[in-house]
Amino acid sequence: MVDVAREAGVSHVTVSRVLNDHPSVRPETRARVEAAIDKLGYRPNSVARALKSRRSSTIGVVLAGTELYELPRVLRGVQSAAQRAGYWVNLASWQGGTTKDMTETLQRLTDQAVEAIAVIADRPMVVDALADVVTGVPITVIMSGNVPNPDLGFVELDQELGARLAVEHLLELGHRRIVHLTGALSTFDARARVEGWRAALKSAPAAQGELLEGDFTGNSGYRLASYLTRSTAELPTAIFAGNDQMAMGVLAAFADLGVKVPDDVSLVGFDDSAGTAYLVPALTTVRQDFVALGERSIEQVLRMMRGEPASCERIAPELVVRRSTAPPRPES
Secondary structure, three states: OHHHHHHHOOOHHHHHHHHOOOOOOOHHHHHHHHHHHHHHOOOOOHHHHHHHHOOOOEEEEEEEOOOOOOHHHHHHHHHHHHHHOOOEEEEEEOOOOOHHHHHHHHHHHHHOOOOEEEEEEOOHHHHHHHOOOOOOOOEEEEOOOOOOOOOOEEEEEOHHHHHHHHHHHHHHHOOOEEEEEEOOOOOHHHHHHHHHHHHHHHOOOOOEEEEEEOOOOHHHHHHHHHHHHHHOOOOOOEEEEOOHHHHHHHHHHHHHHOOOOOOOOEEEOOEOOOOHHHOOOOOEEEEOOHHHHHHHHHHHHHHHHOOOOOOEEEEOOEEEOOOOOOOOOOOO
16 A cells, blocks of 8 residues: 555555545545556455454355255355345355364454354254354354254255155155155254155055165165165155155166156155256156355345344245156056
């Protein structure tokens, strides 16, 4: 700034006023300062300014999970909502450890004067690590189950409702033997989808189910579908897969083993991932608005910055019916 002031023949205070668009600077003086800035390639030190003012116009985002399959769409929502509100996003990562490790991750962000923090969490250990955290800035948690710390907000997609929609669709078609291939049961999503599957089965007379544990990968879907085909005398009439990747693995296994979807077995996935409408057959699935999830998390933390209390928000999913589901064959 001193170099710019010397080049323009003004004081550094005048340079500061130009940078902050102060109305008291005369047009000809502003023009000289701006010309000097362009000539010298000067850029304000945003970190230093943030440390001085405690205003950085930045929101910190912590990626705290390994099963975040739709993370790009969540981050797109976070970025767009933050940008609309005039904020930048500063990313950090926490892949497990102690509460102290989480506190240090959050502290690194607050040391950079972030004004709020959003934590994208996929498993209970993240929430446990946040239980007693105190940072001095608002925090909201994305994609988690309920957070026991009343000072933290959370926004999640209603996974249990989504699973109920999927299983109720199969029940309405007439299926009564519905196997659930779970995702990684260490995560919120997989546990909630199991609960939704169970709740829907309990509501239907004579409905039966079996649960087989997977890990959200296409490989586990392939493995479990192969197991069902080779180890049981009679296949279930329907399968509810833990996510679309697992459903794709099921389709591949059944194609190799001569099982037809939906003629022999109906199949439902979860997430409405890119390309599922173009599988053969097109996959019935549960659509989740991950962009809206990111946007709503930022909207919530902005409200907290204005002094509003933390809140708990759930976003309802939507069932998308395609060709992978049909009524079961009549028993001969």
